[in-house]
Amino acid sequence: MQILVTGEQMKQLDQATIQTMGIPSLVLMERAALAVFDCLRQHFSLKKTLVVCGSGNNGADGMAVARLLHLAGYSVDLYLAGNPASFTEEMKIQWQAAKNYQVSIVNNCRFSEYTTIVDALFGVGLSRELSGKYQTLVDAINASGVPVLAVDIPSGIHAGTGQVMGTAVRAAETVTFAYRKLGISLYPGTVYAGNVQVKDVGIYGASKGIYALDKEAISWLPARDPGGNKGTFGKVLLIAGSRNMSGAAYFSSKAALVSGAGMVRILTDESNRTILQQQFPEAMLSVYDSSMQHEKLADVLKKAMHWADVIAIGPGLSTSKTAEDLLQMVLTFRQSKPIVMDADALNLLAKRKDLQSQCDASCILTPHMGEMSRLADCTIGDLKAHPQEAMETLYRQCPCTLIMKDARTWIRTADGVYYLNLTGNHGMATAGSGDVLCGITAGLLAQGMRSSQAAPFAAWLHGIAGDHAAQEKGARSMTASDILSGLCVQLQMLDRKIARKEDTGENNYEK
Numbered sequence: 001m002q003i004l005v006t007g008e009q010m011k012q013l014d015q016a017t018i019q020t021m022g023i024p025s026l027v028l029m030e031r032a033a034l035a036v037f038d039c040l041r042q043h044f045s046l047k048k049t050l051v052v053c054g055s056g057n058n059g060a061d062g063m064a065v066a067r068l069l070h071l072a073g074y075s076v077d078l079y080l081a082g083n084p085a086s087f088t089e090e091m092k093i094q095w096q097a098a099k100n101y102q103v104s105i106v107n108n109c110r111f112s113e114y115t116t117i118v119d120a121l122f123g124v125g126l127s128r129e130l131s132g133k134y135q136t137l138v139d140a141i142n143a144s145g146v147p148v149l150a151v152d153i154p155s156g157i158h159a160g161t162g163q164v165m166g167t168a169v170r171a172a173e174t175v176t177f178a179y180r181k182l183g184i185s186l187y188p189g190t191v192y193a194g195n196v197q198v199k200d201v202g203i204y205g206a207s208k209g210i211y212a213l214d215k216e217a218i219s220w221l222p223a224r225d226p227g228g229n230k231g232t233f234g235k236v237l238l239i240a241g242s243r244n245m246s247g248a249a250y251f252s253s254k255a256a257l258v259s260g261a262g263m264v265r266i267l268t269d270e271s272n273r274t275i276l277q278q279q280f281p282e283a284m285l286s287v288y289d290s291s292m293q294h295e296k297l298a299d300v301l302k303k304a305m306h307w308a309d310v311i312a313i314g315p316g317l318s319t320s321k322t323a324e325d326l327l328q329m330v331l332t333f334r335q336s337k338p339i340v341m342d343a344d345a346l347n348l349l350a351k352r353k354d355l356q357s358q359c360d361a362s363c364i365l366t367p368h369m370g371e372m373s374r375l376a377d378c379t380i381g382d383l384k385a386h387p388q389e390a391m392e393t394l395y396r397q398c399p400c401t402l403i404m405k406d407a408r409t410w411i412r413t414a415d416g417v418y419y420l421n422l423t424g425n426h427g428m429a430t431a432g433s434g435d436v437l438c439g440i441t442a443g444l445l446a447q448g449m450r451s452s453q454a455a456p457f458a459a460w461l462h463g464i465a466g467d468h469a470a471q472e473k474g475a476r477s478m479t480a481s482d483i484l485s486g487l488c489v490q491l492q493m494l495d496r497k498i499a500r501k502e503d504t505g506e507n508n509y510e511k
């Protein structure tokens, strides 16, 4: 798991390392420059490199990189874009050292002549929009077509929000120090950053921040009992699919089963009976029709809920009176069973604010931005600009676990821990993709995962399944069925990795 930090948090961590821990700033800087130097040697053509430096400490990193390249015998030019009058103390030292070692300094250059450009113009200290000569410079770097390595963060990207501040460098690779910055994790900053490498430079101690799952999340996967039966692995009830919407019931219930739940029952409109039985014979079925008396509907629902360990409600459900009754009854009859609420259940919940306070930590809501804007009574623009504030607002009226789906999905657990999901791709913006996430979430809960883990893990797993689908079919053409296939393959790979670890005794305690 990694921690994502804002520019302000990073500056505090820098200062704590320097002032409280007593590690000189120049030591950190040299380690940062060495990390960039290693990356340049591994991934870039160093026939002729240009290092573009600002006057802050990001520029000072760049100066150190230019010195290291020069001393290692590479052809390198240093371009100072910053104003010497505003040099930081470190920058003054790096500038003098570069001159002492006779690093080539250029005032005027044709960017397209270089094989690699190192962007050390601005780092986390960027405080306002780029304009004038800096804007022209960044646009010229981008227009050159030369591969760029960005130092810490592409210049022009806001370290906290990922927004482009006027203009920004488009990098092929970003070497970022100590912790991944939030701004190169969110859109559009993540696109400008290219491939991101996080390098240890000796700055530690981030305790607060936003978490992002990485491949270490594998250890969260619920263990399988080799002696288990289908009851052991949990029973999911999917209340999904109205007339002409059987697909949503199919994708969500299939995803629950593929994720490892032992049994799935779909409670759906009578008209979906034949198609679902043919399409997905592994699922059990309970049906209702819209003309059913309230008592009869309640009876059917109670029986199905009694059977289930976990309930998911909403995919393709519609916002009809019957759907509203079902949602209200689910919240009343649930006892303390975990519930996943998706799609139309969220639209109904937005309308029926009185039901929101009945939610608790074991309820997981999975709104996309449109559904979230209705739930939290704000615009999508507000959500994008202040995602955490919107999630806090909703939590106060609806105290549940939240998966707010977007190109970068946010998760807020009921105890206030934030995650940003970094897996997935634009191909996942396809019909049925959200149904699959709903099913994965329910499937994980059924296997005993707590909602505080199931929510971030489901988003991560859904993303890697989608990444697999994009590799197989291409992001443009992949469908929700491909995400299901990707889910199967990814889970198989994760299980194999776990088995290999167990075989090699990696998890054993030393004797």
Ligand SMILES: NC(=O)C1=CN([C@@H]2O[C@H](COP(=O)(O)OP(=O)(O)OC[C@H]3O[C@@H](n4cnc5c(N)ncnc54)[C@H](O)[C@@H]3O)[C@@H](O)[C@H]2O)[C@@H](O)CC1
Pocket (backbone or CB within 6 Å): 014, 015, 025, 026, 028, 029, 032, 054, 055, 056, 057, 058, 059, 061, 086, 088, 121, 122, 123, 124, 125, 126, 127, 128, 129, 130, 131, 134, 151, 152, 153, 177, 201
């Ligand atoms: N010892 C340290 O503190 C370390 C710092 N590091 C590097 O230092 C960077 C942060 O350095 P700084 O805090 O000096 O900040 P930056 O180097 O990012 O830039 C700060 C300078 O840019 C100016 N500026 C901001 N926005 C501007 C704009 N739009 N147009 C023109 N000028 C603008 C500021 O007035 C200031 O002079 C990190 O990103 C990292 O690269 C790393 O070397 C790790 C250790």
Ligand SMILES: [K+]
Pocket (backbone or CB within 6 Å): 058, 119, 120, 121, 122, 123, 150, 151, 152, 153, 154, 155
């Ligand atoms: K930079």
